Amino acid sequence: MTKSTRCTATCRNGAACRAWAVRGSDPPRCVHHGGSTSRTGAPRGNTNAVKHGFYAGPQPPDGVSIDAIIENLYERQLRLDAVIDEILVANQASLVELTHLLQLHGQNASRLGRLLRDRRALSGDAADGISDAIAKALDELGSEWGGDL
Numbered sequence: 001m002t003k004s005t006r007c008t009a010t011c012r013n014g015a016a017c018r019a020w021a022v023r024g025s026d027p028p029r030c031v032h033h034g035g036s037t038s039r040t041g042a043p044r045g046n047t048n049a050v051k052h053g054f055y056a057g058p059q060p061p062d063g064v065s066i067d068a069i070i071e072n073l074y075e076r077q078l079r080l081d082a083v084i085d086e087i088l089v090a091n092q093a094s095l096v097e098l099t100h101l102l103q104l105h106g107q108n109a110s111r112l113g114r115l116l117r118d119r120r121a122l123s124g125d126a127a128d129g130i131s132d133a134i135a136k137a138l139d140e141l142g143s144e145w146g147g148d149l
């Protein structure tokens with residue numbers, strides 16, 4: 001005959017657990033403190049939780065700098081400007097098409113602005129460049145208005 005043992009875990013209040021331990025658990029634990037005879041969780045070697053990157057956003061190819069991305073986007077912006085100008089001169093597009101092109105133009109300009117801001121932040125010139133630009137603009141306005149700003 002085997003002697004029954006008590007759980008050796010401590011409860012939240014700090015007292016010893018007084019429940020019966022599960023037979024064969026080492027150290028002796030009750031069901032509530034992890035003395036289950038069957039293992040819980042995924043089996044060993046399970047790859048279902050491996051991160052695959054399917055939902056990750058598009059990443060630039062290795063070796064592409066932010067300057068190259070900005071240059072490419074700027075060239076596309078210039079081409080889009082030329083297309084819009086041609087359409088406006090020839091008066092060929094409908095209002096819906098022109099609205100769509102102008103929406104693309106605005107989105108592209110917004111992305112270009114964010115990339116330029118990010119490049120400035122990465123270079124470390126973010127705060128100094130902005131404060132210098134504001135000071136220069138205030139000096140120019142002050143000289144135009146004949147006062148000190």
